[in-house]
Amino acid sequence: MTDRRDVIKAGLATLAGAPLSGAWAADKKKDDERPRSQPPLTTKPIPSTGERLAVIGVGTNNYSPTTPDERAARREVLAGLTGAGASIIDTAPGYRDSEQTIGELLAEIGNRKQAFVATKVTAPEGKLENGIAMIEESKRRLKTRVLDLVQIHSLNGVDVLFPHLDQLKKKGEIRYVGITTSSPNQHAQMLEVMLKQPLDFIQVNYSLANRDAADEILPAALEKKVAVLINVPFGGRRDGNLFSRIAGAPLPDWAAEIDARSWGQVLLKYVVSHPAVTAAIPGMTKASHLEDNLGAARGRMPDAAMRQRMEKYWDQAFGS
Ligand SMILES: NC(=O)c1ccc[n+]([C@@H]2O[C@H](COP(=O)([O-])OP(=O)(O)OC[C@H]3O[C@@H](n4cnc5c(N)ncnc54)[C@H](OP(=O)(O)O)[C@@H]3O)[C@@H](O)[C@H]2O)c1
Numbered sequence: 485m486t487d488r489r490d491v492i493k494a495g496l497a498t499l500a501g502a503p504l505s506g507a508w509a510a511d512k513k514k515d516d517e518r519p520r521s522q523p524p525l526t527t528k529p530i531p532s533t534g535e536r537l538a539v540i541g542v543g544t545n546n547y548s549p550t551t552p553d554e555r556a557a558r559r560e561v562l563a564g565l566t567g568a569g570a571s572i573i574d575t576a577p578g579y580r581d582s583e584q585t586i587g588e589l590l591a592e593i594g595n596r597k598q599a600f601v602a603t604k605v606t607a608p609e610g611k612l613e614n615g616i617a618m619i620e621e622s623k624r625r626l627k628t629r630v631l632d633l634v635q636i637h638s639l640n641g642v643d644v645l646f647p648h649l650d651q652l653k654k655k656g657e658i659r660y661v662g663i664t665t666s667s668p669n670q671h672a673q674m675l676e677v678m679l680k681q682p683l684d685f686i687q688v689n690y691s692l693a694n695r696d697a698a699d700e701i702l703p704a705a706l707e708k709k710v711a712v713l714i715n716v717p718f719g720g721r722r723d724g725n726l727f728s729r730i731a732g733a734p735l736p737d738w739a740a741e742i743d744a745r746s747w748g749q750v751l752l753k754y755v756v757s758h759p760a761v762t763a764a765i766p767g768m769t770k771a772s773h774l775e776d777n778l779g780a781a782r783g784r785m786p787d788a789a790m791r792q793r794m795e796k797y798w799d800q801a802f803g804s
Pocket of ligand 1: 544546574637765770773
């Protein structure tokens with residue numbers, strides 16, 4: 485059982501004098517008013533090895549801080565994530581300074597071993613050597629000899645990259661291989677690759693408001709025993725995302741039946757309770773969002789009947 489005090493201690497012990505940002509500091513003050521222990525994080529196995537991962541990780545397409553405060557906030561998230569026993573950090577060479585920031589912060593915090601670092605690769609100009617150079621650069625920026633997961637980003641380079649990624653896996657430089665998309669237009673192509681190519685992971689867009697992946701992709705992942713990461717579980721960072729559609733609507737009564745205390749937890753519990761889904765990787769740059777989202781990995785999860793109820797509620801309240 486993870487104690488919340490331990491989580492905060494583990495996360496903050498390494499902040500070496502960095503000022504506490506508002507959210508976490510406020511939480512610390514309220515600590516005495518809260519239960520001493522938290523239920524454990526729900527984990528799920530990676531089908532190809534049985535290694536278990538907490539069902540909530542972090543997406544980092546907004547990890548290029550421009551001020552010390554922004555950097556400190558991201559540091560709190562990465563320290564708090566592994567301090568709580570979660571591990572997945574999803575990044576990409578295309579996310580501006582994200583890899584560099586994560587490499588530096590994990591080194592400062594000292595939690596590389598607790599992290600499951602997932603990055604991405606493409607084959608610029610269709611050339612394998614460009615993909616190889618990209619992976620080397622990712623290792624350098626992330627300050628790691630072994631990448632936990634390398635995913636072909638938005639299926640860009642699937643034809644040239646696979647044999648090489650398999651070799652790197654055999655050599656122990658990569659632990660797992662996967663493919664990603666966040667676009668329903670690529671679902672058919674993703675399915676084709678899944679049927680042809682042995683894969684450890686796929687990463688796909690799926691949410692209460694966008695359930696396309698459940699038609700064929702998620703059943704295929706179950707069938708082929710492929711781990712699934714869910715990106716954009718809140719519909720992204722821009723206006724029009726799921727939070728802006730919810731727009732302050734009260735939490736439905738049934739949320740208590742799945743131990744969800746916020747809309748974020750409702751949305752994430754829906755995603756990670758799909759039997760094919762291994763984990764969701766919501767983007768988060770605030771410790772308050774980390775704490776909220778980790779709550780989705782705790783307590784009761786929706787069963788099939790509750791999932792249907794959630795879908796019906798969403799469609800009636802916010803449109804499909
Ligand atoms: N093709 C691909 O491979 C692909 C494409 C897109 C995304 N991705 C991956 O998927 C990850 C997730 O996607 P995303 O970050 O674009 O979108 P998202 O996860 O759907 O939403 C992120 C937004 O939600 C906010 N948020 C997080 N937790 C919250 C909470 N509990 N309450 C209220 N707001 C909350 C975040 O705010 P704060 O930042 O302020 O905390 C951020 O603005 C990316 O970071 C990336 O790693 C992969």
